[in-house]
Amino acid sequence: MRFAAVVIASISIAGQIAASAKTVEYNWTLKPRRASAKDPSLSPDCNLNRLMLLVNDQLPGPSIEADVGDTVKVNINNESPTESIALHFHGLHMKGQPYKDGSATVTQCASGPLQKQTYEFIVLDRGTHYWHGHTSMERTDGFQGPIIISDPDNDDEKQLRTKYDDEAVVFLQDWYHLDGQTQRTGLDTNPFIWIGNAQTFLINGGGVYAPCLGDDTDGLAAQLSAQCADNCSLDNYIKSIEVEAGKTYRLRIISGTELIGVNFAIHGHNMTVVEVEGAIIQPYEVENLDIMPAQRYSVLITANQEPGNYWATTSVRYRNTAPTGYLNIKYKDAPAANLTLDAAVPNHPAWDVTEPTIELEDNLLTKNPNSYDDYDILSTDPDSIRRIIAVGTQNMDSELDLLRWAMNNVTMRMSKVPLITQAYDAVASDSENTWPGTILPGTVVVPDKPPNAWNYTEPVQDSVGVYNGDRGFSYIPLTENEVVEVVLQNALALNGVSDMHSWHLHGNPFYVVGYGFGTFDEETDPKSYNLVNPVRRDTVSLLPLGWTAIRFKANNPGAWAFHCTQPAHAVMGMGFTFITSPDLIESPPAAARSCVENSLSPQAADDDEPSSSTMSTFEGVVAAASVLVGCSILLQ
Numbered sequence: 001m002r003f004a005a006v007v008i009a010s011i012s013i014a015g016q017i018a019a020s021a022k023t024v025e026y027n028w029t030l031k032p033r034r035a036s037a038k039d040p041s042l043s044p045d046c047n048l049n050r051l052m053l054l055v056n057d058q059l060p061g062p063s064i065e066a067d068v069g070d071t072v073k074v075n076i077n078n079e080s081p082t083e084s085i086a087l088h089f090h091g092l093h094m095k096g097q098p099y100k101d102g103s104a105t106v107t108q109c110a111s112g113p114l115q116k117q118t119y120e121f122i123v124l125d126r127g128t129h130y131w132h133g134h135t136s137m138e139r140t141d142g143f144q145g146p147i148i149i150s151d152p153d154n155d156d157e158k159q160l161r162t163k164y165d166d167e168a169v170v171f172l173q174d175w176y177h178l179d180g181q182t183q184r185t186g187l188d189t190n191p192f193i194w195i196g197n198a199q200t201f202l203i204n205g206g207g208v209y210a211p212c213l214g215d216d217t218d219g220l221a222a223q224l225s226a227q228c229a230d231n232c233s234l235d236n237y238i239k240s241i242e243v244e245a246g247k248t249y250r251l252r253i254i255s256g257t258e259l260i261g262v263n264f265a266i267h268g269h270n271m272t273v274v275e276v277e278g279a280i281i282q283p284y285e286v287e288n289l290d291i292m293p294a295q296r297y298s299v300l301i302t303a304n305q306e307p308g309n310y311w312a313t314t315s316v317r318y319r320n321t322a323p324t325g326y327l328n329i330k331y332k333d334a335p336a337a338n339l340t341l342d343a344a345v346p347n348h349p350a351w352d353v354t355e356p357t358i359e360l361e362d363n364l365l366t367k368n369p370n371s372y373d374d375y376d377i378l379s380t381d382p383d384s385i386r387r388i389i390a391v392g393t394q395n396m397d398s399e400l401d402l403l404r405w406a407m408n409n410v411t412m413r414m415s416k417v418p419l420i421t422q423a424y425d426a427v428a429s430d431s432e433n434t435w436p437g438t439i440l441p442g443t444v445v446v447p448d449k450p451p452n453a454w455n456y457t458e459p460v461q462d463s464v465g466v467y468n469g470d471r472g473f474s475y476i477p478l479t480e481n482e483v484v485e486v487v488l489q490n491a492l493a494l495n496g497v498s499d500m501h502s503w504h505l506h507g508n509p510f511y512v513v514g515y516g517f518g519t520f521d522e523e524t525d526p527k528s529y530n531l532v533n534p535v536r537r538d539t540v541s542l543l544p545l546g547w548t549a550i551r552f553k554a555n556n557p558g559a560w561a562f563h564c565t566q567p568a569h570a571v572m573g574m575g576f577t578f579i580t581s582p583d584l585i586e587s588p589p590a591a592a593r594s595c596v597e598n599s600l601s602p603q604a605a606d607d608d609e610p611s612s613s614t615m616s617t618f619e620g621v622v623a624a625a626s627v628l629v630g631c632s633i634l635l636q
Helices: 002-014 155-161 180-187 221-227 355-362 375-379 419-429 590-597
Strands: 023-034 051-055 064-067 071-078 087-090 116-122 127-133 144-150 166-175 200-203 240-243 248-255 261-266 271-276 279-286 288-291 296-302 309-317 325-331 386-397 402-407 410-412 443-445 470-478 482-489 501-505 510-517 539-542 546-554 558-564 575-580 632-635
Touching: 023 064, 064 071, 087 116, 127 248, 127 296, 144 166, 144 248, 155 279, 166 261, 200 309, 200 325, 240 248, 248 261, 248 288, 271 288, 288 296, 288 355, 355 510, 375 510, 375 546, 386 470, 402 470, 410 575, 419 470, 419 558, 419 575, 419 590, 501 546, 539 546
Parallel strands: 023 071, 064 144, 116 632, 166 248, 240 325, 386 482, 410 470, 443 470, 470 575
Antiparallel strands: 023 051, 071 116, 087 127, 127 144, 166 200, 248 296, 261 288, 261 309, 271 279, 271 296, 309 325, 386 402, 402 410, 482 546, 501 539, 501 558, 510 546, 558 575
């Protein structure tokens, strides 16, 4: 049965590959970098001495561009002497390719410092996506960049392409001057040190740290002047997108933010939303756009104003303060003029007003929902749907003596061995139980419902007392083609505040069928679901004191992380893994086991020599791993 399942998966992928499919190869070098007074060119915001992790010295990193059916090959040379890395392709679901997701401790071992790694996979998911590090908080140091996947044979995309003349990427990032490892250390200590607010907001890798322009609002200008680049100015550091009067442009807006949601707007120009994370939607015109961490949108704008410079700006959403992001929309042949903050800027909603987000969500409607092979789950008999209510709470973990997040009273911790290999080995060796009854040693199963329910608008400590449950390598078992509905339920943190969270599911797209505020009611709230044409995406926002319901078909056997996309929340335990029918996947490749088979611990290593294996493109990793400096891991 296992062999048959692998063959079927290979045939399924092959059926989606056009005759014109090609191999697109990228060679990347990841290095720790730091701008200095002698060479400020690497600084994105005039500030010097901030440690960064950059691919090919680019911020954001280089773009991956391919067509559906192409094979993408990314060769990454990790020249950091301290950072272990994994590379996740956010929005690419890797259907039938379960070891290529790039999620450390879930689908692979991280590759160590001074190692090389190759990812090779077939692209099946069109749209606007992005890649980033997926080990700890390294993407906050600049280890991320765009993915643009076209589908030349798709009718909806063909039609959309007739609506614009050119396109550009708008990459958003809140930029902290503390590096990711320092931030992580503060989160993992007692007393707890929160990451706080970013110092600058970057758009396409450009921004200006206000004190470097002489803004002394916080009394820092004189103190920090020695850390500012001598060439600091708006014209030198703010990025521009050039447009031509009368033409229409597709802006692919990617939120690579670490913590905050933002509202994006362009002075004098409305935007028409046409794509959400690969789904072509019914066009919806907006004056400004809410976008939460890890979400992506395509909007159309027409250059219909007098030639000049027009500010595109961001404002913070659901936190009370954050720096403003600036991007210059520059008309071709506009009169020469220096950029100035005194120029007109677009209007944005107040940070705590929810109506703009709800209005946007109400109008994100998939254009042709019946074109997707999982559309039938919207009409599935409700009695056959597995509903999981996932409640996020904060606790002071008495065992760890750390402030942590938990989902249904389980705090996610990173496994020493990838969960996918644990699951594969367990089902292969358990002759008495079949999945999902197989026991995975050392793991914790997250319950489908919280062990104690309460009014989630009230503090947990006032309702059910100390909420301090399990912690470990947490997962929920699923079986192939099971229809799953997850209701994400927000609650108050220990400080009495309900945060906005942004959740991402690896391995499966989902339909956002409903959302609301207060405590989700299983009897009444599903009556308000959109089961006709809901948006289909992979990253969804959960508003303060709100709930959000998503539905997906578990049709991709493997281990797929489901977590808050804000790194500070994820590393504190906000997430778990869905493991779907591991009895139907191929055997783990060498790279997935490299941290065990090549461990320095004799209890973990089976052999004295590094292992290797050779498999076809459809079946996983083609080659070897070693703990020696300069070794290679090939994820193919």
